[in-house]
Amino acid sequence: MKKITMMDVAKEAGVSKSTVSQYINNRFEYMSHETRERIEQAIKDLGYIPNFIAKSLKQKKTSTIGVIVANILHAFSTEIIRAIEDVAGEHNVHVFVCNADDNPEKEKDYIEMLLAKQVDGLIILPTGGNIDLYCSLKKMNFPIVFMDRKIHPTLYPTLLLDNHAAADMAVSQLIQAGNKKIGFISSTILPQVTPRMERLEGYRHTLMLNGLEVNEQWIVQGKGEDIRHQLVALFEAGNFPDAFFTGNDLSLIELLKFTKQNNLQIPEDLRVVTIDDSPYLDAFTPSITVVKQPTFEMGKEAATFLLKLIKHPIFKEEYDAKRYSPTLIKRESIQMERI
Structure with a gap:
Protein backbone atom coordinates (compact mmCIF):
# COMPACT_ATOMS: atom_id res chain seq x y z
CA MET A 1 0.00 0.00 0.00
CA LYS A 2 1.43 3.37 -1.09
CA LYS A 3 2.05 5.70 1.82
CA ILE A 4 -0.26 8.71 1.58
CA THR A 5 1.55 11.98 2.22
CA MET A 6 0.49 15.51 3.03
CA MET A 7 1.43 16.47 -0.53
CA ASP A 8 -1.01 13.86 -1.88
CA VAL A 9 -3.77 15.46 0.18
CA ALA A 10 -2.78 18.91 -1.08
CA LYS A 11 -2.96 17.79 -4.71
CA GLU A 12 -6.31 16.05 -4.17
CA ALA A 13 -7.78 19.15 -2.49
CA GLY A 14 -6.18 21.62 -4.91
CA VAL A 15 -4.37 23.54 -2.18
CA SER A 16 -0.80 24.02 -0.99
CA LYS A 17 0.98 21.65 1.39
CA SER A 18 1.21 24.46 3.96
CA THR A 19 -2.58 24.90 3.85
CA VAL A 20 -3.06 21.20 4.61
CA SER A 21 -0.57 21.57 7.48
CA GLN A 22 -2.56 24.48 8.86
CA TYR A 23 -5.76 22.42 8.66
CA ILE A 24 -4.22 19.44 10.47
CA ASN A 25 -2.96 21.75 13.22
CA ASN A 26 -6.38 23.41 13.59
CA ARG A 27 -5.23 26.82 12.32
CA PHE A 28 -8.33 27.99 10.47
CA GLU A 29 -8.09 31.78 10.92
CA TYR A 30 -7.51 32.58 7.26
CA MET A 31 -9.05 29.46 5.72
CA SER A 32 -12.43 29.49 4.00
CA HIS A 33 -15.11 26.98 4.89
CA GLU A 34 -14.98 25.60 1.35
CA THR A 35 -11.23 24.99 1.60
CA ARG A 36 -11.66 23.20 4.93
CA GLU A 37 -14.33 20.96 3.41
CA ARG A 38 -12.13 20.08 0.41
CA ILE A 39 -9.20 19.16 2.63
CA GLU A 40 -11.41 17.13 4.97
CA GLN A 41 -12.87 15.22 2.02
CA ALA A 42 -9.42 14.60 0.53
CA ILE A 43 -8.18 13.18 3.83
CA LYS A 44 -11.18 10.85 3.99
CA ASP A 45 -10.90 9.78 0.34
CA LEU A 46 -7.18 9.05 0.57
CA GLY A 47 -7.20 7.57 4.08
CA TYR A 48 -4.45 9.95 5.16
CA ILE A 49 -3.18 9.72 8.72
CA PRO A 50 -1.21 12.77 9.99
CA ASN A 51 2.48 12.15 10.54
CA PHE A 52 2.37 12.77 14.27
CA ILE A 53 -0.16 9.94 14.61
CA ALA A 54 1.63 7.63 12.20
CA LYS A 55 4.89 8.27 14.03
CA SER A 56 3.34 7.48 17.39
CA LEU A 57 2.13 4.12 16.08
CA LYS A 58 5.69 3.10 15.19
CA GLN A 59 7.31 3.91 18.50
CA LYS A 60 8.26 1.40 21.19
CA ASP A 162 -27.44 -8.98 25.62
CA ASN A 163 -29.72 -5.95 25.72
CA HIS A 164 -32.77 -7.70 24.27
CA ALA A 165 -32.57 -10.33 27.01
CA ALA A 166 -32.13 -7.62 29.65
CA ALA A 167 -35.21 -5.72 28.48
CA ASP A 168 -37.26 -8.92 28.30
CA MET A 169 -36.21 -9.80 31.85
CA ALA A 170 -37.24 -6.38 33.17
CA VAL A 171 -40.58 -6.12 31.37
CA SER A 172 -41.50 -9.75 32.11
CA GLN A 173 -41.07 -9.10 35.82
CA LEU A 174 -43.47 -6.16 35.65
CA ILE A 175 -46.00 -8.23 33.72
CA GLN A 176 -45.75 -11.07 36.24
CA ALA A 177 -46.39 -8.52 38.98
CA GLY A 178 -49.72 -7.74 37.32
CA ASN A 179 -48.84 -4.54 35.46
CA LYS A 180 -50.40 -3.90 32.05
CA LYS A 181 -49.59 -0.21 31.51
CA ILE A 182 -45.79 -0.33 31.31
CA GLY A 183 -43.70 2.64 30.20
CA PHE A 184 -40.07 2.93 29.14
CA ILE A 185 -37.67 5.77 30.04
CA SER A 186 -34.31 6.25 28.36
CA SER A 187 -31.64 8.80 27.62
CA THR A 188 -31.96 10.13 24.06
CA ILE A 189 -32.47 7.16 21.75
CA LEU A 190 -30.09 7.33 18.79
CA PRO A 191 -29.46 4.64 16.13
CA GLN A 192 -25.72 4.52 16.88
CA VAL A 193 -26.21 4.01 20.63
CA THR A 194 -26.71 0.25 20.65
CA PRO A 195 -27.92 -0.30 24.24
CA ARG A 196 -30.70 2.29 24.03
CA MET A 197 -31.96 1.03 20.67
CA GLU A 198 -31.85 -2.64 21.66
CA ARG A 199 -33.49 -2.07 25.05
CA LEU A 200 -36.33 -0.21 23.37
CA GLU A 201 -36.69 -3.04 20.84
CA GLY A 202 -36.72 -5.59 23.67
CA TYR A 203 -39.34 -3.59 25.57
CA ARG A 204 -41.63 -3.45 22.52
CA HIS A 205 -41.11 -7.12 21.70
CA THR A 206 -41.92 -8.40 25.18
CA LEU A 207 -45.07 -6.30 25.45
CA MET A 208 -46.33 -7.55 22.07
CA LEU A 209 -45.51 -11.18 22.93
CA ASN A 210 -47.74 -10.81 25.98
CA GLY A 211 -50.56 -9.14 24.08
CA LEU A 212 -50.05 -5.77 25.77
CA GLU A 213 -50.34 -2.33 24.24
CA VAL A 214 -47.24 -0.49 23.08
CA ASN A 215 -48.33 3.08 23.81
CA GLU A 216 -45.89 5.44 22.09
CA GLN A 217 -46.72 8.16 24.62
CA TRP A 218 -45.33 5.93 27.37
CA ILE A 219 -41.91 5.83 25.68
CA VAL A 220 -40.12 8.72 27.38
CA GLN A 221 -36.68 9.67 26.14
CA GLY A 222 -34.27 12.60 26.13
CA LYS A 223 -32.01 14.50 28.47
CA GLY A 224 -32.93 15.10 32.11
CA GLU A 225 -35.15 18.12 31.58
CA ASP A 226 -36.85 16.52 28.56
CA ILE A 227 -37.69 13.44 30.60
CA ARG A 228 -39.16 15.53 33.40
CA HIS A 229 -41.38 17.52 31.01
CA GLN A 230 -42.70 14.36 29.36
CA LEU A 231 -43.49 12.70 32.70
CA VAL A 232 -45.34 15.81 33.87
CA ALA A 233 -47.40 15.88 30.66
CA LEU A 234 -48.41 12.23 31.05
CA PHE A 235 -49.29 12.70 34.72
CA GLU A 236 -51.36 15.82 34.18
CA ALA A 237 -53.22 14.20 31.27
CA GLY A 238 -54.20 11.25 33.47
CA ASN A 239 -52.33 8.95 31.11
CA PHE A 240 -49.65 7.71 33.48
CA PRO A 241 -48.41 4.08 33.37
CA ASP A 242 -48.61 1.88 36.46
CA ALA A 243 -45.00 0.70 35.96
CA PHE A 244 -41.78 1.83 34.32
CA PHE A 245 -38.74 0.08 32.93
CA THR A 246 -35.84 2.57 32.92
CA GLY A 247 -33.02 1.93 30.47
CA ASN A 248 -30.14 3.19 32.63
CA ASP A 249 -29.28 4.75 35.98
CA LEU A 250 -29.60 8.38 34.82
CA SER A 251 -33.13 7.71 33.54
CA LEU A 252 -34.02 6.10 36.85
CA ILE A 253 -32.83 9.16 38.78
CA GLU A 254 -35.20 11.36 36.76
CA LEU A 255 -38.11 9.01 37.51
CA LEU A 256 -37.30 8.93 41.22
CA LYS A 257 -37.17 12.73 41.33
CA PHE A 258 -40.58 12.84 39.67
CA THR A 259 -42.17 10.35 42.08
CA LYS A 260 -40.88 12.34 45.04
CA GLN A 261 -42.17 15.66 43.69
CA ASN A 262 -45.62 14.18 43.00
CA ASN A 263 -45.95 12.05 46.14
CA LEU A 264 -46.12 8.79 44.19
CA GLN A 265 -45.28 5.73 46.24
CA ILE A 266 -43.20 2.83 44.96
CA PRO A 267 -44.48 0.10 44.58
CA GLU A 268 -48.01 1.11 45.71
CA ASP A 269 -48.57 3.64 42.91
CA LEU A 270 -45.80 2.66 40.55
CA ARG A 271 -43.60 -0.39 40.08
CA VAL A 272 -40.07 0.10 38.80
CA VAL A 273 -37.30 -2.01 37.25
CA THR A 274 -34.07 -0.54 35.94
CA ILE A 275 -30.83 -1.61 34.26
CA ASP A 276 -27.44 -1.17 35.99
CA ASP A 277 -27.00 -1.70 39.69
CA SER A 278 -25.53 0.73 42.19
CA PRO A 279 -25.09 0.58 45.97
CA TYR A 280 -27.64 3.35 46.47
CA LEU A 281 -30.37 1.26 44.79
CA ASP A 282 -30.19 -1.33 47.56
CA ALA A 283 -30.05 1.38 50.23
CA PHE A 284 -32.90 3.38 48.71
CA THR A 285 -36.35 3.06 50.33
CA PRO A 286 -37.89 1.10 48.79
CA SER A 287 -34.94 -0.76 47.28
CA ILE A 288 -34.99 -0.85 43.47
CA THR A 289 -35.17 -4.03 41.39
CA VAL A 290 -32.42 -4.12 38.77
CA VAL A 291 -31.23 -6.06 35.76
CA LYS A 292 -27.51 -6.12 36.37
CA GLN A 293 -24.75 -6.15 33.79
CA PRO A 294 -21.60 -8.14 34.63
CA THR A 295 -19.60 -4.90 34.37
Whole structure:
Protein backbone atom coordinates (compact mmCIF):
# COMPACT_ATOMS: atom_id res chain seq x y z
CA MET A 1 0.00 0.00 0.00
CA LYS A 2 1.43 3.37 -1.09
CA LYS A 3 2.05 5.70 1.82
CA ILE A 4 -0.26 8.71 1.58
CA THR A 5 1.55 11.98 2.22
CA MET A 6 0.49 15.51 3.03
CA MET A 7 1.43 16.47 -0.53
CA ASP A 8 -1.01 13.86 -1.88
CA VAL A 9 -3.77 15.46 0.18
CA ALA A 10 -2.78 18.91 -1.08
CA LYS A 11 -2.96 17.79 -4.71
CA GLU A 12 -6.31 16.05 -4.17
CA ALA A 13 -7.78 19.15 -2.49
CA GLY A 14 -6.18 21.62 -4.91
CA VAL A 15 -4.37 23.54 -2.18
CA SER A 16 -0.80 24.02 -0.99
CA LYS A 17 0.98 21.65 1.39
CA SER A 18 1.21 24.46 3.96
CA THR A 19 -2.58 24.90 3.85
CA VAL A 20 -3.06 21.20 4.61
CA SER A 21 -0.57 21.57 7.48
CA GLN A 22 -2.56 24.48 8.86
CA TYR A 23 -5.76 22.42 8.66
CA ILE A 24 -4.22 19.44 10.47
CA ASN A 25 -2.96 21.75 13.22
CA ASN A 26 -6.38 23.41 13.59
CA ARG A 27 -5.23 26.82 12.32
CA PHE A 28 -8.33 27.99 10.47
CA GLU A 29 -8.09 31.78 10.92
CA TYR A 30 -7.51 32.58 7.26
CA MET A 31 -9.05 29.46 5.72
CA SER A 32 -12.43 29.49 4.00
CA HIS A 33 -15.11 26.98 4.89
CA GLU A 34 -14.98 25.60 1.35
CA THR A 35 -11.23 24.99 1.60
CA ARG A 36 -11.66 23.20 4.93
CA GLU A 37 -14.33 20.96 3.41
CA ARG A 38 -12.13 20.08 0.41
CA ILE A 39 -9.20 19.16 2.63
CA GLU A 40 -11.41 17.13 4.97
CA GLN A 41 -12.87 15.22 2.02
CA ALA A 42 -9.42 14.60 0.53
CA ILE A 43 -8.18 13.18 3.83
CA LYS A 44 -11.18 10.85 3.99
CA ASP A 45 -10.90 9.78 0.34
CA LEU A 46 -7.18 9.05 0.57
CA GLY A 47 -7.20 7.57 4.08
CA TYR A 48 -4.45 9.95 5.16
CA ILE A 49 -3.18 9.72 8.72
CA PRO A 50 -1.21 12.77 9.99
CA ASN A 51 2.48 12.15 10.54
CA PHE A 52 2.37 12.77 14.27
CA ILE A 53 -0.16 9.94 14.61
CA ALA A 54 1.63 7.63 12.20
CA LYS A 55 4.89 8.27 14.03
CA SER A 56 3.34 7.48 17.39
CA LEU A 57 2.13 4.12 16.08
CA LYS A 58 5.69 3.10 15.19
CA GLN A 59 7.31 3.91 18.50
CA LYS A 60 8.26 1.40 21.19
CA LYS A 61 5.63 0.30 23.67
CA THR A 62 4.91 2.81 26.44
CA SER A 63 2.95 0.55 28.83
CA THR A 64 -0.03 2.91 28.63
CA ILE A 65 -3.52 2.42 27.23
CA GLY A 66 -6.42 4.80 26.69
CA VAL A 67 -10.06 4.33 27.66
CA ILE A 68 -12.67 6.56 26.01
CA VAL A 69 -16.13 6.28 27.56
CA ALA A 70 -19.32 7.73 26.12
CA ASN A 71 -20.54 9.26 29.41
CA ILE A 72 -18.55 8.97 32.59
CA LEU A 73 -21.59 9.83 34.74
CA HIS A 74 -23.06 6.36 34.23
CA ALA A 75 -22.34 3.80 36.96
CA PHE A 76 -21.63 1.34 34.12
CA SER A 77 -18.74 3.52 32.90
CA THR A 78 -17.11 3.92 36.31
CA GLU A 79 -17.30 0.20 37.05
CA ILE A 80 -15.88 -0.67 33.63
CA ILE A 81 -12.99 1.76 34.18
CA ARG A 82 -12.24 0.29 37.60
CA ALA A 83 -12.14 -3.25 36.19
CA ILE A 84 -9.86 -2.18 33.33
CA GLU A 85 -7.52 -0.44 35.77
CA ASP A 86 -7.36 -3.55 37.94
CA VAL A 87 -6.17 -5.70 35.04
CA ALA A 88 -3.85 -3.01 33.68
CA GLY A 89 -2.29 -2.55 37.11
CA GLU A 90 -1.51 -6.25 37.34
CA HIS A 91 0.52 -5.87 34.14
CA ASN A 92 2.17 -2.57 35.13
CA VAL A 93 0.21 -0.68 32.48
CA HIS A 94 -1.10 2.83 33.15
CA VAL A 95 -4.53 4.03 31.98
CA PHE A 96 -5.63 7.36 30.51
CA VAL A 97 -9.40 7.90 30.88
CA CYS A 98 -11.34 10.28 28.60
CA ASN A 99 -15.03 11.21 28.48
CA ALA A 100 -16.40 11.77 24.95
CA ASP A 101 -19.88 13.00 25.99
CA ASP A 102 -21.34 11.04 23.04
CA ASN A 103 -19.70 13.63 20.77
CA PRO A 104 -17.89 12.22 17.69
CA GLU A 105 -15.64 15.30 17.36
CA LYS A 106 -14.61 15.06 20.99
CA GLU A 107 -14.00 11.33 20.57
CA LYS A 108 -11.83 11.98 17.50
CA ASP A 109 -9.80 14.60 19.38
CA TYR A 110 -9.23 12.18 22.25
CA ILE A 111 -8.19 9.36 19.93
CA GLU A 112 -5.65 11.60 18.22
CA MET A 113 -4.39 12.98 21.54
CA LEU A 114 -3.93 9.48 22.99
CA LEU A 115 -2.14 8.31 19.85
CA ALA A 116 0.14 11.34 20.05
CA LYS A 117 0.94 10.24 23.60
CA GLN A 118 1.89 6.88 22.08
CA VAL A 119 -0.54 4.70 23.99
CA ASP A 120 -0.21 1.03 23.12
CA GLY A 121 -3.94 0.47 22.58
CA LEU A 122 -7.44 1.79 23.17
CA ILE A 123 -10.68 0.60 24.74
CA ILE A 124 -13.54 2.67 23.31
CA LEU A 125 -17.27 2.93 23.95
CA PRO A 126 -17.63 4.31 20.42
CA THR A 127 -19.88 7.15 19.32
CA GLY A 128 -20.09 5.59 15.87
CA GLY A 129 -19.20 8.90 14.26
CA ASN A 130 -15.59 8.15 13.30
CA ILE A 131 -15.80 5.08 11.06
CA ASP A 132 -13.08 6.34 8.71
CA LEU A 133 -10.67 6.81 11.61
CA TYR A 134 -11.49 3.37 13.06
CA CYS A 135 -10.84 1.83 9.63
CA SER A 136 -7.54 3.69 9.16
CA LEU A 137 -6.27 2.51 12.52
CA LYS A 138 -7.23 -1.07 11.78
CA LYS A 139 -5.27 -0.93 8.51
CA MET A 140 -2.25 -0.07 10.64
CA ASN A 141 -3.00 -2.98 13.03
CA PHE A 142 -3.48 -0.63 15.96
CA PRO A 143 -4.98 -2.53 18.93
CA ILE A 144 -8.52 -1.45 19.85
CA VAL A 145 -11.38 -3.11 21.72
CA PHE A 146 -14.94 -1.75 21.52
CA MET A 147 -17.38 -2.00 24.40
CA ASP A 148 -21.12 -1.49 24.96
CA ARG A 149 -21.83 -0.37 21.39
CA LYS A 150 -21.76 -2.28 18.14
CA ILE A 151 -20.32 -0.63 15.03
CA HIS A 152 -21.11 -1.94 11.55
CA PRO A 153 -19.01 -3.54 10.26
CA THR A 154 -17.61 -5.05 13.45
CA LEU A 155 -14.02 -3.93 12.87
CA TYR A 156 -12.67 -4.74 16.32
CA PRO A 157 -13.39 -7.17 19.16
CA THR A 158 -16.67 -5.92 20.67
CA LEU A 159 -18.08 -6.74 24.12
CA LEU A 160 -21.59 -5.78 25.19
CA LEU A 161 -24.67 -6.85 27.11
CA ASP A 162 -27.44 -8.98 25.62
CA ASN A 163 -29.72 -5.95 25.72
CA HIS A 164 -32.77 -7.70 24.27
CA ALA A 165 -32.57 -10.33 27.01
CA ALA A 166 -32.13 -7.62 29.65
CA ALA A 167 -35.21 -5.72 28.48
CA ASP A 168 -37.26 -8.92 28.30
CA MET A 169 -36.21 -9.80 31.85
CA ALA A 170 -37.24 -6.38 33.17
CA VAL A 171 -40.58 -6.12 31.37
CA SER A 172 -41.50 -9.75 32.11
CA GLN A 173 -41.07 -9.10 35.82
CA LEU A 174 -43.47 -6.16 35.65
CA ILE A 175 -46.00 -8.23 33.72
CA GLN A 176 -45.75 -11.07 36.24
CA ALA A 177 -46.39 -8.52 38.98
CA GLY A 178 -49.72 -7.74 37.32
CA ASN A 179 -48.84 -4.54 35.46
CA LYS A 180 -50.40 -3.90 32.05
CA LYS A 181 -49.59 -0.21 31.51
CA ILE A 182 -45.79 -0.33 31.31
CA GLY A 183 -43.70 2.64 30.20
CA PHE A 184 -40.07 2.93 29.14
CA ILE A 185 -37.67 5.77 30.04
CA SER A 186 -34.31 6.25 28.36
CA SER A 187 -31.64 8.80 27.62
CA THR A 188 -31.96 10.13 24.06
CA ILE A 189 -32.47 7.16 21.75
CA LEU A 190 -30.09 7.33 18.79
CA PRO A 191 -29.46 4.64 16.13
CA GLN A 192 -25.72 4.52 16.88
CA VAL A 193 -26.21 4.01 20.63
CA THR A 194 -26.71 0.25 20.65
CA PRO A 195 -27.92 -0.30 24.24
CA ARG A 196 -30.70 2.29 24.03
CA MET A 197 -31.96 1.03 20.67
CA GLU A 198 -31.85 -2.64 21.66
CA ARG A 199 -33.49 -2.07 25.05
CA LEU A 200 -36.33 -0.21 23.37
CA GLU A 201 -36.69 -3.04 20.84
CA GLY A 202 -36.72 -5.59 23.67
CA TYR A 203 -39.34 -3.59 25.57
CA ARG A 204 -41.63 -3.45 22.52
CA HIS A 205 -41.11 -7.12 21.70
CA THR A 206 -41.92 -8.40 25.18
CA LEU A 207 -45.07 -6.30 25.45
CA MET A 208 -46.33 -7.55 22.07
CA LEU A 209 -45.51 -11.18 22.93
CA ASN A 210 -47.74 -10.81 25.98
CA GLY A 211 -50.56 -9.14 24.08
CA LEU A 212 -50.05 -5.77 25.77
CA GLU A 213 -50.34 -2.33 24.24
CA VAL A 214 -47.24 -0.49 23.08
CA ASN A 215 -48.33 3.08 23.81
CA GLU A 216 -45.89 5.44 22.09
CA GLN A 217 -46.72 8.16 24.62
CA TRP A 218 -45.33 5.93 27.37
CA ILE A 219 -41.91 5.83 25.68
CA VAL A 220 -40.12 8.72 27.38
CA GLN A 221 -36.68 9.67 26.14
CA GLY A 222 -34.27 12.60 26.13
CA LYS A 223 -32.01 14.50 28.47
CA GLY A 224 -32.93 15.10 32.11
CA GLU A 225 -35.15 18.12 31.58
CA ASP A 226 -36.85 16.52 28.56
CA ILE A 227 -37.69 13.44 30.60
CA ARG A 228 -39.16 15.53 33.40
CA HIS A 229 -41.38 17.52 31.01
CA GLN A 230 -42.70 14.36 29.36
CA LEU A 231 -43.49 12.70 32.70
CA VAL A 232 -45.34 15.81 33.87
CA ALA A 233 -47.40 15.88 30.66
CA LEU A 234 -48.41 12.23 31.05
CA PHE A 235 -49.29 12.70 34.72
CA GLU A 236 -51.36 15.82 34.18
CA ALA A 237 -53.22 14.20 31.27
CA GLY A 238 -54.20 11.25 33.47
CA ASN A 239 -52.33 8.95 31.11
CA PHE A 240 -49.65 7.71 33.48
CA PRO A 241 -48.41 4.08 33.37
CA ASP A 242 -48.61 1.88 36.46
CA ALA A 243 -45.00 0.70 35.96
CA PHE A 244 -41.78 1.83 34.32
CA PHE A 245 -38.74 0.08 32.93
CA THR A 246 -35.84 2.57 32.92
CA GLY A 247 -33.02 1.93 30.47
CA ASN A 248 -30.14 3.19 32.63
CA ASP A 249 -29.28 4.75 35.98
CA LEU A 250 -29.60 8.38 34.82
CA SER A 251 -33.13 7.71 33.54
CA LEU A 252 -34.02 6.10 36.85
CA ILE A 253 -32.83 9.16 38.78
CA GLU A 254 -35.20 11.36 36.76
CA LEU A 255 -38.11 9.01 37.51
CA LEU A 256 -37.30 8.93 41.22
CA LYS A 257 -37.17 12.73 41.33
CA PHE A 258 -40.58 12.84 39.67
CA THR A 259 -42.17 10.35 42.08
CA LYS A 260 -40.88 12.34 45.04
CA GLN A 261 -42.17 15.66 43.69
CA ASN A 262 -45.62 14.18 43.00
CA ASN A 263 -45.95 12.05 46.14
CA LEU A 264 -46.12 8.79 44.19
CA GLN A 265 -45.28 5.73 46.24
CA ILE A 266 -43.20 2.83 44.96
CA PRO A 267 -44.48 0.10 44.58
CA GLU A 268 -48.01 1.11 45.71
CA ASP A 269 -48.57 3.64 42.91
CA LEU A 270 -45.80 2.66 40.55
CA ARG A 271 -43.60 -0.39 40.08
CA VAL A 272 -40.07 0.10 38.80
CA VAL A 273 -37.30 -2.01 37.25
CA THR A 274 -34.07 -0.54 35.94
CA ILE A 275 -30.83 -1.61 34.26
CA ASP A 276 -27.44 -1.17 35.99
CA ASP A 277 -27.00 -1.70 39.69
CA SER A 278 -25.53 0.73 42.19
CA PRO A 279 -25.09 0.58 45.97
CA TYR A 280 -27.64 3.35 46.47
CA LEU A 281 -30.37 1.26 44.79
CA ASP A 282 -30.19 -1.33 47.56
CA ALA A 283 -30.05 1.38 50.23
CA PHE A 284 -32.90 3.38 48.71
CA THR A 285 -36.35 3.06 50.33
CA PRO A 286 -37.89 1.10 48.79
CA SER A 287 -34.94 -0.76 47.28
CA ILE A 288 -34.99 -0.85 43.47
CA THR A 289 -35.17 -4.03 41.39
CA VAL A 290 -32.42 -4.12 38.77
CA VAL A 291 -31.23 -6.06 35.76
CA LYS A 292 -27.51 -6.12 36.37
CA GLN A 293 -24.75 -6.15 33.79
CA PRO A 294 -21.60 -8.14 34.63
CA THR A 295 -19.60 -4.90 34.37
CA PHE A 296 -16.47 -6.05 36.18
CA GLU A 297 -16.28 -9.22 34.12
CA MET A 298 -16.77 -7.20 30.93
CA GLY A 299 -14.13 -4.64 31.88
CA LYS A 300 -11.59 -7.27 32.87
CA GLU A 301 -12.12 -9.22 29.68
CA ALA A 302 -11.82 -6.07 27.56
CA ALA A 303 -8.51 -5.18 29.20
CA THR A 304 -7.21 -8.75 28.90
CA PHE A 305 -8.20 -8.87 25.24
CA LEU A 306 -6.51 -5.53 24.53
CA LEU A 307 -3.27 -6.55 26.21
CA LYS A 308 -3.19 -9.70 24.06
CA LEU A 309 -3.75 -7.62 20.93
CA ILE A 310 -0.93 -5.28 21.93
CA LYS A 311 1.40 -8.24 22.25
CA HIS A 312 0.16 -9.93 19.08
CA PRO A 313 -1.60 -7.34 16.85
CA ILE A 314 -3.26 -9.79 14.49
CA PHE A 315 -6.85 -8.96 13.55
CA LYS A 316 -9.74 -10.80 11.93
CA GLU A 317 -11.41 -9.08 9.00
CA GLU A 318 -14.63 -8.87 11.05
CA TYR A 319 -15.70 -10.01 14.52
CA ASP A 320 -18.81 -11.49 16.10
CA ALA A 321 -19.75 -9.30 19.05
CA LYS A 322 -19.57 -11.09 22.39
CA ARG A 323 -22.78 -10.74 24.39
CA TYR A 324 -22.99 -11.05 28.17
CA SER A 325 -26.02 -12.40 30.01
CA PRO A 326 -27.83 -10.09 32.48
CA THR A 327 -28.85 -11.03 36.03
CA LEU A 328 -32.07 -10.04 37.79
CA ILE A 329 -31.86 -8.73 41.36
CA LYS A 330 -35.38 -8.57 42.84
CA ARG A 331 -36.04 -5.89 45.42
CA GLU A 332 -38.95 -4.00 46.95
CA SER A 333 -39.88 -1.83 43.94
CA ILE A 334 -41.58 -4.80 42.28
CA GLN A 335 -43.10 -6.75 45.14
CA MET A 336 -45.81 -9.05 43.89
CA GLU A 337 -48.64 -7.94 46.14
CA ARG A 338 -50.11 -4.46 46.31
CA ILE A 339 -50.03 -2.85 49.73
